[in-house]
């Protein structure tokens with residue numbers, strides 16, 4: 001018996017048994033589809049959360065980044081003395097150090113006057129710390145008193161800023177301080193902030209009167225071209241006060257992601273949701289396979305009496321599990337794509353259906369069905385040919 | 390090997406210890422090639438139990454049961470599977486696979502070894518269904534067939550692989566007189582053609598005339614009738 005018929009015959013029997021009872025098949029497919037959609041949504045939200053967590057830092061233009069050890073993430077910074085940055089400047093490989101001031105503030109919707117929290121970035125407009133063309137193109141406007149740039153990827157609750165600015169209605173308040181919106185740029189929202197605003201360091205101090213230039217939230221270090229970043233990082237670490245962390249670009253991104261993955265309970269919640277989806281799917285598929293074997297035990301015993309080996313029926317059960325995985329996954333994937341689009345339009349966070357995610361979820365669903373198969377095969381013992389006559 | 394089935398001093402009990410109930414007592418019986426042996430006897434006398442032991446479906450431990458030159462007492466599962474593969478069974482009920490057509494049901498008996506192509510299997514199965522008079526019902530599912538037609542499908546399934554032994558347990562019990570006699574007639578004709586030995590258990594005295602030999606099992610003891 002060659003390998004093809006070794007799996008083809010039991011698979012064909014499994015398929016014929018499956019399509020024989022359409023009601024049961026529909027129930028089984030819905031169960032797998034449900035698990036599939038649940039897992040896709042959990043993973044989608046989680047990835048979207050992690051991706052959005054770095055939507056701002058990923059655009060930072062620097063080689064090394066200084067933060068206070070107590071800062072949990074960029075949106076929860078801890079202030080430190082600006083003169084820490086001066087220590088760094090002493091290193092011969094360092095070309096430039098720019099302080100970045102960070103704070104959450106409430107922004108008043110120009111049309112409705114409703115206030116909502118967003119993130120404010122303050123920095124010297126002469127330094128080029130964001131790789132965002134629209135920010136760099138608006139440098140001259142940023143130098144003016146009480147002007148800001150607004151992130152048009154912010155949630156729509158802040159108002160249609162681009163149209164309002166074009167119509168000349170560009171005056172509003174941040175933290176009850178009157179400012180004018182000089183233009184828009186594109187960055188992206190995160191779970192921590194519904195929107196973003198950039199402004200000059202001088203304007204930042206006006207919006208936050210209790211802040212001053214001596215206390216900064218982050219330092220962005222640029223090195224002379226050709227310097228070894230890890231080496232400079234190691235050397236600077238020795239010169240800095242122990243309460244200052246120094247990260248490379250990659251370390252900063254990883255840290256911002258890890259904040260959500262580990263420090264916040266959100267990573268756990270999504271992991272839990274994924275597992276629950278798989279457990280529910282597992283129970284449904286197990287139930288279907290188990291009752292199937294129970295109902296078919298006389299037929300299986302008949303085949304055993306004809307000389308079929310026990311392993312043949314194990315292959316039948318796993319083939320059924322495989323078909324259910326595939327048949328449930330396909331509509332589950334289609335429904336999830338639709339739901340991703342819906343979520344994108346509702347929560348303004350990118351939710352791409354990446355091939356990676358499709359493969360991951362299919363593997364999850366396949367393992368879930370295989371597991372259900374393993375749990376169900378013990379019921380095959382009920383198919384005893386001695387009780388057949 | 391003219392003796393296809395050779396049973397000597399077979400003893401079999403259900404349960405053990407105080408609960409032990411002897412069902413077969415010192416049964417000896419042999420059946421030769423092309424022989425049709427009919428076994429009758431009161432209910433509970435052990436006929437079905439005997440059939441399941443000879444067919445390699447139930448394990449017995451005392452005596453000697455040689456089927457197709459293989460000793461089944463104390464045999465491995467593998468030996469029993471070999472015997473089962475050369476045995477055609479006709480069950481009283483629960484016999485066909487509901488999800489499969491008559492044709493697919495019959496060709497299931499040919500799928501264990503792939504010495505044949507799918508085409509050959511289906512051709513042989515169709516041939517056999519025509520032989521039992523079901524040429525027009527090959528693509529019907531069991532629930533679309535009458536009781537007699539279903540029994541004829543299981544006869545076709547039991548015979549299609551040219552087994553050396555055919556074991557039938559009350560094959561006519563659910564059939565009326567005419568379809569019962571028809572079914573047994575087909576069984577006899579086809580088995581004679583292929584030289585198989587037949588052991589047929591029945592209460593149905595209407596079919597006694599097909600047998601070469603009739604045995605009676607009473608309370609676990611064989612009596613030649």
Ligand SMILES: Nc1ncnc2c1ncn2[C@@H]1O[C@H](COP(=O)(O)OP(=O)(O)OP(=O)(O)O)[C@@H](O)[C@H]1O
Pocket residue numbers: 403404412430431432433434435436437438439
């Ligand atoms: N699995 C079992 N466990 C325990 N006792 C059994 C079992 N199967 C059958 N018996 C008992 O063994 C005896 C013989 O049963 P068997 O089924 O062989 O009878 P039979 O001759 O086929 O009867 P019938 O004509 O009614 O089919 C009966 O007394 C029955 O109660």
Ligand SMILES: [Mg+2]
Pocket residue numbers: 389436437438558
């Ligand atoms: Mg019986």
